[in-house]
């Protein structure tokens with residue numbers, strides 16, 4: 001198997017008496033989009049800053065692209081795209097001037113690539129940075145992370161400050177990076193945006209990884225509301241006993257129910273009739289996400 005894109009072993013970081021990370025074991029595979037989820041104060045930024053060697057660990061091991069961030073920082077920086085959670089820029093220069101400067105430092109950045117990314121994010125490169133809104137500064141941060149087409153993108157809360165339309169555009173850029181074989185590690189405290197793009201999510205809480213799951217598996221476990229429209233009337237009795245199906249209500253030719261997990265049994269039962277239409281809401285994985293949290297609390301209390 002290929003080297004992981006990121007791996008940490010028993011990573012510990014304390015800030016004086018405050019605990020930042022309490023033994024984090026992380027493994028991000030090459031080519032995947034990994035969503036690093038957790039509430040404020042969980043340790044996401046601490047982890048990311050350790051990966052970039054911006055701060056030093058109290059204990060444990062870190063490898064990024066097979067290298068040691070502490071020894072091989074210079075080599076790594078060329079291969080990484082990084083967006084800080086508190087990305088701050090200021091100054092009289094224009095966004096174009098700043099990005100050209102950063103691009104020249106890094107090398108391998110084409111002007112057209114910068115123009116393309118800026119156009120997608122609706123960022124006016126000709127404006128002075130000091131006059132840009134918070135959202136527009138965040139766009140400059142995103143462009144500088146993506147512009148050299150790095151092997152690994154490490155993004156700390158990248159969508160904060162972006163309006164919903166641009167969040168979608170950003171998520172499309174993440175999917176394209178994956179399609180081009182890149183690895184993306186992005187943190188967030190909102191499940192809904194991560195579930196649209198991530199292959200896996202790791203949930204961090206109090207400096208520890210609480211769980212790691214594949215998003216498609218989470219989706220399979222999730223509860224959703226289903227509505228099926230048939231050509232002819234159906235009966236509730238045909239559907240009530242199916243695995244995962246509950247709260248069945250039939251009104252004429254319309255069936256509404258709750259589906260927990262796989263849709264197979266319900267779909268096969270429905271297929272015994274002529275199905276005119278089917279609506280399935282996209283499950284919100286937030287509920288499952290908080291489910292993991294409370295389960296952890298129960299075990300924590302018992303220990």
Ligand SMILES: Nc1ncnc2c1ncn2[C@@H]1O[C@H](COP(=O)(O)OP(=O)(O)O)[C@@H](O)[C@H]1O
Nearest residue numbers: 015018019020039040041042043044045046047
């Ligand atoms: N420079 C620092 N000095 C002291 N404590 C810090 C510092 N940075 C982070 N912490 C603490 O470490 C914990 C994790 O913070 P952080 O990594 O910023 O979380 P997140 O990014 O998930 O919101 C929090 O309790 C935070 O208060």
Ligand SMILES: [Mg+2]
Nearest residue numbers: 044045046085
């Ligand atoms: Mg943070």
